[in-house]
Amino acid sequence: MTQMTEFRSPQGEPPVEPQLAGSPVRAGDRIFRTLTAGSSVFLLVIIAGIAVFLFSRTVPALQADSVNFFTERTWFPDSAPSVFGIAALAWGTLLSSLLALLLALPVGIGVALFIAHYAPRRLATGLGYLIDLLAAVPSVVFGLWGRDFLVPNMVGISSFLAENFGWIPFFATPNSETYTQTMFNAGVVLAVMILPIISAVCREVFLQVPQGHIEAAMALGATRWETMRMAVLPFGRSGMISSAMLGLGRALGETVAVALILSTSYGISLHILEPGGNTFAANIALQYSFAQDTGIDALIASGMVLFVITLLVNMAARWIIARRAAFSGAN
Amino acid sequence: MAKRIDARDLNIYYGSFLAVESVCLSIEPRSVTALIGPSGCGKSTFLRSLNRMHEVVPGAHVDGSVELDGQDIYADNVDPVTVRRTIGMVFQRPNPFPTMSIFDNVVAGLKLQGHRSKSELNEIAEGALRAANLWNEVKDRLDKPGSSLSGGQQQRLCIARAIAIRPDVLLMDEPCSALDPISTMAIEELIEELKRDYTIVIVTHNMQQAARVSDRTAFFNLVATGKPGQLVEVDRTAKIFSNPSVRATEDYVSGRFG
Amino acid sequence: MALLQADSSRTRANATSLASRTLPRGTVPGLGIAACGLAALLFSVAPFGGFAGYVVFSGLLFLVAQTATSFAVEGRRHAVDRFASSLVHTTFLIALLPLLSVVWKVLAQGSDQVNGNFLTHSMRNVGVSDAGGGIYHSMVGTLLQGLITSLISIPLALLVAVYLVEYGTGKLARSVTFFVDVMTGIPSIVAGLFIYTVWVLTFGFERSGFAAALALTILMVPTVVRSTEEMLKLVPNELREAAYALGVPKWRTILRIVIPTALPGIITGIMLGIARVIGETAPLLLLLGGTDSINFNALDGPQSALPLFIYDQAGRPNPEAIDRAWGAALALILIVMILNLVARSVARLTRVR
Incomplete structure (x- = not known):
């Protein structure tokens, strides 16, 4: 009987029967669901909008261009007739980014191995944070640091490379031996900037290697390095590839650090130890303030190309990650 | 090959926590010794200390000694890598390397020890797979990934991988617990054949299995949670299951606890 | 089984003894100090220069010395293991350098500027x-x-x-x-x-x-x-x-x-x-x-x-x-x-x- 009184309302009226059909709470659910789904659609609209709006300005730019947009090196969109093309920009962007990747990938993988499998467990998380902090440094600060500190300190190694390996076309310096404001400088600073993302992605996959595989290798009498070669690195291969793609994507789009370091020119040169070169992003940053109508459209057209390239690289990276997630159910 | 193992006053720690206390146990060559006992009694920990896999866990260490034919595997001049090469191990869950083919899995350990000719590797791989009763099932698809096999086949592949490097002792940590009854039977038959050439130590939760496959049985027990596990008694399997000398053993094997 | 036994003579020969030759404790730090010392000596005589160059040179010297010693005493596999381990540790130090350098440089250059007036x-x-x-x-x-x-x-x-x-x-x-x-x-x-x-x-x-x-x-x-x-x-x-x-x-x-x-x-x-x-x-x-x-x-x-x-x-x-x-x-x-x-x-x- 005491239990029954609890269910009765104070006035002693019979309790209100909850209605099973047509309950009003579902309106709240519907609104909330629509709100969240609408936001998600809005996000997709933005992505589509980026492509549409950039494209809408790319068309008039290409119409105004009197030369081939893809093969022309120089950039005089506001002269008459308008002359501009992305050949030099594309070359410089790829060269500096690949250089950065070449330098950052081995270091990033090493750092990830260190944090995941070499460092004492107790320290590993803290050391991981430390490397992640590198990603927090704003790019303009890296640009300033690169230009005023790193580049002057890199003259020694640049001249060493030029003097001893000048027979390799990349290290030849037939035109200038100042060793500053070069593609090599830009590549090193970009490498520092993409190192955190590479090491973070690799670290995640290395930590996911099942303990069983590591123990299996050790039980066969593998040394620590052989365990890495046998169990950890093969398991993490797709993760390493996608980290490289993500790092590449970031390097391709980096703007101010490159703009501060590089002395821009519209040439296509292999000589990474000589000043000069240009990238899509740096060109936009540097030309923007001088650009008039056609000039702006031309810059937007080049931005469209950069957008498509980074989109492809990032999609490839995500695709590799997703495929790995789907097929890693081996154990 | 087939060496004996003598553990003397072995204390096993995780950090400062004493997990297993003063075990003295002799394991005869060319025989199967089963380690049984309730969960958490330290039988797996003890097994892993026999090939120094125990110390993979940070902070884990032992004192006392484990001798392999008279040589202490914990001596200063002994490299754990050598110990693990000499004392093979098969794990609870089959763990073939997912990125390697069946063939590469079998010869993974051999390849570590230096270059061998392709024909030599083929020969050893075939021998090991035959010894693991797997050859007929996989001989036509040696280049397929190891993860394409069924669970029981994967476990036999892991056994083949372990015996391909000719260990002196084979440790098995509940090798059938993740397998179906038919695969379990296949593994048990295999253990029966392998004991002609190897010293085998097997941890099992399944007392019928211990009774079927082992010659000697060691019973581990836990006095209370938080206390270290202890070796209660070790004897011929038939004696342990019919007429053990300690009451706790009798309670456990007759199913009164654990 | 016959196949296995025929082969095993070679493997078994080196498995009879567990004891293996390992580098005595203190060898690695010793080699490190020796490498630094030798590098200092070379840098004081030869016309090389720069602290960074010295660090890199000592590091390389240590890497070579350690790998060679380990190869001679412990064999190829342990030498490779030690070499790889050193490289992995080095990459972490390399990654720390820019972080420390940026922070130090910004602090050194910026701290003179930042004051009440500036803010x-x-x-x-x-x-x-x-x-x-x-x-x-x-x-x-x-x-x-x-x-x-x-x-x-x-x-x-x-x-x-x-x-x-x-x-x-x-x-x-x-x-x-x-x-x-x-x-x-x-x-x-x-x-x-x-x-x-x-x-x-x-x-x-x-x-x-x-x-x-x-x-x-x-x-x-x-x-x-x-x-x-x-x-x-x-x-x-x-x-x-x-x-x-x-x-x-x-x-x-x-x-x-x-x-x-x-x-x-x-x-x-x-x-x-x-x-x-x-x-x-x-x-x-x-x-x-x-x-x-x-x-x-x-x-x-x-x-x-x-x-x-x-x-x-x-x-x-x-x-x-x-x-x-x-x-x-x-x-x-x-x-x-x-x-x-x-x-x-x-x-x-x-x-x-």
């Missing part, structure tokens, strides 16, 4: 080559733009994340997940160009702090969606089911139970997102306009911001401007680092539930 004055009426002036106007800009960006991004990102975790199934959810990931890789300059095309070229508005904040929103939303998504996924399903079993409608379960449970992690993600976008420069170049004066109105007229100020001052030829750039860099890096550290400690302190 409370704008650049109004300060000549290009004059000393003095400050970053007050830029800090105001950065703060306002960060605030507007957060106000737009946070609700949007939270709603999207909730959709993905709680409601999303099928094609829409999959494509949103995919494009959120892809969006995290959009170069900031492209986000700037997009807003420029829409806001300035199409709608005809002036450049302003708000326009910049819109571009920063495009950069911030995907990072916050990702981190919030991860945190919501960590909330155990039992909690949701317990609420449903009590008759709580789904949307109230999400607002009252799921989000509060995941809140510390969500806050961490938001703070990291803010820290990331307030350091962005490229979109500001196109959208902010830039000014030497204080402007509290993000909707009207050009504003300044710390990253843009640094970029602008760094591009000038006179040392006074460069000094100001370093000062502003110190202020910016302090703000970003503090946001980062606070965000991570929020995550850390509340992890144990």
Whole structure:
């Protein structure tokens, strides 16, 4: 009987029967669901909008261009007739980014191995944070640091490379031996900037290697390095590839650090130890303030190309990650 | 090959926590010794200390000694890598390397020890797979990934991988617990054949299995949670299951606890 | 079995003894000291120079000595293992160098600049080559733009994340997940160009702090969606089911139970997102306009911001401007680092539930 009184309302009226059909709470659910789904659609609209709006300005730019947009090196969109093309920009962007990747990938993988499998467990998380902090440094600060500190300190190694390996076309310096404001400088600073993302992605996959595989290798009498070669690195291969793609994507789009370091020119040169070169992003940053109508459209057209390239690289990276997630159910 | 193992006053720690206390146990060559006992009694920990896999866990260490034919595997001049090469191990869950083919899995350990000719590797791989009763099932698809096999086949592949490097002792940590009854039977038959050439130590939760496959049985027990596990008694399997000398053993094997 | 036994003579021969020759304790540190010493000797006689060169040379010398000794005593496999181990440790040191170098350099160059005057004055009426002036106007800009960006991004990102975790199934959810990931890789300059095309070229508005904040929103939303998504996924399903079993409608379960449970992690993600976008420069170049004066109105007229100020001052030829750039860099890096550290400690302190 005491239990029954609890269910009765104070006035002693019979309790209100909850209605099973047509309950009003579902309106709240519907609104909330629509709100969240609408936001998600809005996000997709933005992505589509980026492509549409950039494209809408790319068309008039290409119409105004009197030369081939893809093969022309120089950039005089506001002269008459308008002359501009992305050949030099594309070359410089790829060269500096690949250089950065070449330098950052081995270091990033090493750092990830260190944090995941070499460092004492107790320290590993803290050391991981430390490397992640590198990603927090704003790019303009890296640009300033690169230009005023790193580049002057890199003259020694640049001249060493030029003097001893000048027979390799990349290290030849037939035109200038100042060793500053070069593609090599830009590549090193970009490498520092993409190192955190590479090491973070690799670290995640290395930590996911099942303990069983590591123990299996050790039980066969593998040394620590052989365990890495046998169990950890093969398991993490797709993760390493996608980290490289993500790092590449970031390097391709980096703007101010490159703009501060590089002395821009519209040439296509292999000589990474000589000043000069240009990238899509740096060109936009540097030309923007001088650009008039056609000039702006031309810059937007080049931005469209950069957008498509980074989109492809990032999609490839995500695709590799997703495929790995789907097929890693081996154990 | 087939060496004996003598553990003397072995204390096993995780950090400062004493997990297993003063075990003295002799394991005869060319025989199967089963380690049984309730969960958490330290039988797996003890097994892993026999090939120094125990110390993979940070902070884990032992004192006392484990001798392999008279040589202490914990001596200063002994490299754990050598110990693990000499004392093979098969794990609870089959763990073939997912990125390697069946063939590469079998010869993974051999390849570590230096270059061998392709024909030599083929020969050893075939021998090991035959010894693991797997050859007929996989001989036509040696280049397929190891993860394409069924669970029981994967476990036999892991056994083949372990015996391909000719260990002196084979440790098995509940090798059938993740397998179906038919695969379990296949593994048990295999253990029966392998004991002609190897010293085998097997941890099992399944007392019928211990009774079927082992010659000697060691019973581990836990006095209370938080206390270290202890070796209660070790004897011929038939004696342990019919007429053990300690009451706790009798309670456990007759199913009164654990 | 016969095949195995025929082969095994070779393997068994070296397995008879467990004892193997290992490097005596102290050998490795000894070799390290010897390498440093030898390098010092060489550097004092030969015409090499530079501290960095010395460090690199000692390191290489140590690597060679250790590998050779190990090869001779312990054999090839252990030599390779030691070599690889040294390389892995070295990569970590290499990765630490730029971090330490940037922090040290910014502190050294910037600490002379940052003082009360620098923090409370704008650049109004300060000549290009004059000393003095400050970053007050830029800090105001950065703060306002960060605030507007957060106000737009946070609700949007939270709603999207909730959709993905709680409601999303099928094609829409999959494509949103995919494009959120892809969006995290959009170069900031492209986000700037997009807003420029829409806001300035199409709608005809002036450049302003708000326009910049819109571009920063495009950069911030995907990072916050990702981190919030991860945190919501960590909330155990039992909690949701317990609420449903009590008759709580789904949307109230999400607002009252799921989000509060995941809140510390969500806050961490938001703070990291803010820290990331307030350091962005490229979109500001196109959208902010830039000014030497204080402007509290993000909707009207050009504003300044710390990253843009640094970029602008760094591009000038006179040392006074460069000094100001370093000062502003110190202020910016302090703000970003503090946001980062606070965000991570929020995550850390509340992890144990």
